[in-house]
Amino acid sequence: MTSSVFWALVRKDLYLMRGFMIATVLTGVLGVVLSAFGRVGFAVGGILFITADVASGIFIAMYSLMVERKDLSRMFALSLPISGYRYDLSKLLSGYLAYGIPWLLMTAMVLVHFLLPGAPHGMLVYALLIQGFVFALFSVVLASLFAVSSEAMSGVVILVVNICFSLFMVELNQPTISAPLHGPAIVWTPFATMAVTGDAIVLALSFAYALFLTSRRRDYI
Amino acid sequence: MHIPIQVSQTDPRPMYLQIKEQLRHRIAVGELKSGDEIPSIRALAVATRVSVITIKRAYLELELEGVILTRQGRGSFVAENANLGAHMQAQELDAQLATAVHTAALLGIRGEALVERLREIERDLHENKRET
Amino acid sequence: MSTSLSTNAFCLQDVSKSFSHFKLEGLNLSLPQGQIMGLVGPNGAGKSTTIRLLMGLLACDAGSIEALGLRVPEQIEAAKRRIAFVSDDMRLFGTATLAWHMRFVASIYPEWDEVYARKLIRRFNLRPGQTMAKMSRGEQVKSMLLLALARRPALLVLDEPTSGLDPVARHELLTELMEIVRDDTRSILFSSHNTQDVERICDQIAFIDRGRLVDSRDKENFLERWRRISVDVPGGVTLPRLADVVDLSLGERVAVLTTDNYLPQMHALLEQSGARVQEVQRMSLEEIFVACVMRSRAEVQS
Numbered sequence: 001m002t003s004s005v006f007w008a009l010v011r012k013d014l015y016l017m018r019g020f021m022i023a024t025v026l027t028g029v030l031g032v033v034l035s036a037f038g039r040v041g042f043a044v045g046g047i048l049f050i051t052a053d054v055a056s057g058i059f060i061a062m063y064s065l066m067v068e069r070k071d072l073s074r075m076f077a078l079s080l081p082i083s084g085y086r087y088d089l090s091k092l093l094s095g096y097l098a099y100g101i102p103w104l105l106m107t108a109m110v111l112v113h114f115l116l117p118g119a120p121h122g123m124l125v126y127a128l129l130i131q132g133f134v135f136a137l138f139s140v141v142l143a144s145l146f147a148v149s150s151e152a153m154s155g156v157v158i159l160v161v162n163i164c165f166s167l168f169m170v171e172l173n174q175p176t177i178s179a180p181l182h183g184p185a186i187v188w189t190p191f192a193t194m195a196v197t198g199d200a201i202v203l204a205l206s207f208a209y210a211l212f213l214t215s216r217r218r219d220y221i
Numbered sequence: 222m223h224i225p226i227q228v229s230q231t232d233p234r235p236m237y238l239q240i241k242e243q244l245r246h247r248i249a250v251g252e253l254k255s256g257d258e259i260p261s262i263r264a265l266a267v268a269t270r271v272s273v274i275t276i277k278r279a280y281l282e283l284e285l286e287g288v289i290l291t292r293q294g295r296g297s298f299v300a301e302n303a304n305l306g307a308h309m310q311a312q313e314l315d316a317q318l319a320t321a322v323h324t325a326a327l328l329g330i331r332g333e334a335l336v337e338r339l340r341e342i343e344r345d346l347h348e349n350k351r352e353t
Numbered sequence: 354m355s356t357s358l359s360t361n362a363f364c365l366q367d368v369s370k371s372f373s374h375f376k377l378e379g380l381n382l383s384l385p386q387g388q389i390m391g392l393v394g395p396n397g398a399g400k401s402t403t404i405r406l407l408m409g410l411l412a413c414d415a416g417s418i419e420a421l422g423l424r425v426p427e428q429i430e431a432a433k434r435r436i437a438f439v440s441d442d443m444r445l446f447g448t449a450t451l452a453w454h455m456r457f458v459a460s461i462y463p464e465w466d467e468v469y470a471r472k473l474i475r476r477f478n479l480r481p482g483q484t485m486a487k488m489s490r491g492e493q494v495k496s497m498l499l500l501a502l503a504r505r506p507a508l509l510v511l512d513e514p515t516s517g518l519d520p521v522a523r524h525e526l527l528t529e530l531m532e533i534v535r536d537d538t539r540s541i542l543f544s545s546h547n548t549q550d551v552e553r554i555c556d557q558i559a560f561i562d563r564g565r566l567v568d569s570r571d572k573e574n575f576l577e578r579w580r581r582i583s584v585d586v587p588g589g590v591t592l593p594r595l596a597d598v599v600d601l602s603l604g605e606r607v608a609v610l611t612t613d614n615y616l617p618q619m620h621a622l623l624e625q626s627g628a629r630v631q632e633v634q635r636m637s638l639e640e641i642f643v644a645c646v647m648r649s650r651a652e653v654q655s
Contacts, residue, residue: 004460004461005430005461008457008460008461012446012457016446016448016449072442072443072444073443073444073445073446073447075410075440075442075443075444076443076444076445076446076497078408078410079408079433079437079438079439079443080433080461081430081431081432081433081434081461081462082430082433083409083426083429083430084409084410084426086430218411218412219410219411219412220409220410220411221405221410221411228553230549230552230553233635235576235635236553237573263534263535263537264535266531266534266535267531267532267534267535270527270528270531270553270554271553271554272389272553272554272555272556272572273387273388273389273534273556274388274556274557274571274572274573275572275573278573327631
């Protein structure tokens with residue numbers, strides 16, 4: 001019985017965030033399409049794609065957590081027959097889903113794009129590394145917004161996210177690391193292994209931290 | 222069974238008293254006859270938008286005064302007493318006169334002076350009625 | 354020993370909650386089912402805190418809380434299935450319409466009464482196709498009340514329900530609130546600054562001030578016990594010290610006593626001393642409330 005309220009809230013969140021989700025996927029599609037048009041197209045398309053990746057993460061995390069808090073529609077949600085704990089969990093899940101579903105679509109898109117005959121298949125790994133990183137980053141953003149309740153702090157979070165991502169891109173684009181990834185064959189490098197393992201650990205830790213926070217909470221207002 | 226009872230919060234009399242008096246009045250003028258059913262406590266509470274506890278108090282006092290009867294599970298009814306109307310009207314009148322006598326006493330008006338004043342008022346009311 | 358039987362709408366026993374700037378202490382409050390309780394108190398007294406504790410939104414530091422016979426917060430999900438809660442600082446989802454909210458709530462509560470909901474839309478003058486963000490504050494409040502009423506709750510909890518409502522809407526709301534207790538298994542708790550409404554429809558009244566329950570009893574009891582007595586005090590007469598005099602206002606020739614336990618014997622006691630009772634006035638709930646709070650604050654200080 002109560003699980004139906006839980007899923008109703010998750011569905012409600014996805015419904016309310018459908019705009020963001022659709023916009024993200026469409027921007028990603030646009031990015032992929034543009035990347036076929038020469039060097040400039042590739043660069044612009046790439047930027048669009050990555051922007052969609054990162055920005056959507058921030059928007060979704062912020063929207064699902066902060067807006068409802070500020071909006072006080074949180075109080076209404078908490079008046080439903082669901083415990084505060086399960087309410088928090090529904091927020092966590094809907095956050096991951098609202099980001100994860102477009103992310104999956106975008107990842108699939110970009111993989112297909114680089115698997116097409118004539119495309120540099122090595123970029124597949126490059127793209128995968130970026131996708132892996134942004135998902136882990138999103139997980140950290142979501143968890144930290146769970147912990148933090150002021151708007152000022154969330155501004156700090158956005159700043160940190162942008163810095164982290166920029167640093168990652170700098171690292172990824174170093175010639176020694178990125179060279180094999182631009183080639184025609186799929187090359188799995190040690191850097192790739194390290195990056196993906198790191199992503200998985202960060203994802204697990206941030207998710208666990210968010211779960212830990214929700215289990216400790218006693219006051220929901 | 223529609224009994225138009227209105228309770229006013231700007232009336233100086235307490236709400237339970239207004240209800241008692243209006244019910245008494247309905248019985249006195251014959252709108253409610255002996256044995257007639259009156260609304261349940263909760264039904265009257267909803268109709269008058271007054272708390273259940275107030276209606277309960279009014280019904281309790283009316284029952285103690287022999288005006289109504291409540292049968293467990295069957296509802297509330299006007300008590301069987303053929304002379305209830307006249308009897309209650311007389312009671313009401315006495316109560317109001319007693320208040321007037323008391324007030325007059327505070328002002329030092331007693332005895333013949335009181336009676337004269339009463340006559341004056343009766344005359345005034347009569348004249349006002351003819352004018353309107 | 355728990356005093357809550359299955360016939361209590363709710364029961365708070367020795368409940369305490371501390372914040373950095375405010376403390377709610379030793380709260381004992383309960384309501385038999387089928388009744389309406391009014392919670393009255395100045396701003397910051399602890400009314401909202403009490404309600405939030407009851408709804409499981411806050412965890413108490415001490416004491417026990419039960420709603421509809423179920424333990425809060427352990428069984429709060431089951432309890433909330435039959436409790437509806439509307440607060441003046443609550444909002445609905447801004448980008449969704451009233452119709453969406455109605456479908457959402459109806460899908461969660463099996464007791465949802467669509468016919469009644471439609472009736473309330475007409476009574477409250479609402480447009481289901483409008484989004485919450487586009488509605489005025491009053492319309493939003495009415496929407497929340499509609500969603501709460503149409504699910505036919507066993508316990509309705511309202512925190513300042515009439516703030517933001519025009520007089521017509523308030524009238525409609527009071528009518529609907531009374532309709533609820535036509536059923537003697539359904540109950541209402543509401544906090545309000547509107548002492549007139551509280552005085553009219555509440556069976557039980559609780560006064561809260563500065564984190565403490567100042568007084569709690571049935572309404573008729575309050576209204577019967579409190580009186581203002583105007584007394585003529587001729588020269589040379591000293592008024593006797595009466596018990597239960599909450600306030601005494603002494604002029605040169607006239608005194609006004611406020612008592613919380615009026616007995617006809619007081620007349621005799623006063624007149625014996627040579628004073629003359631001029632008038633005995635009943636007090637409105639608002640006057641009683643103010644007098645209660647003043648007394649409570651004086652007591653706490655001493």
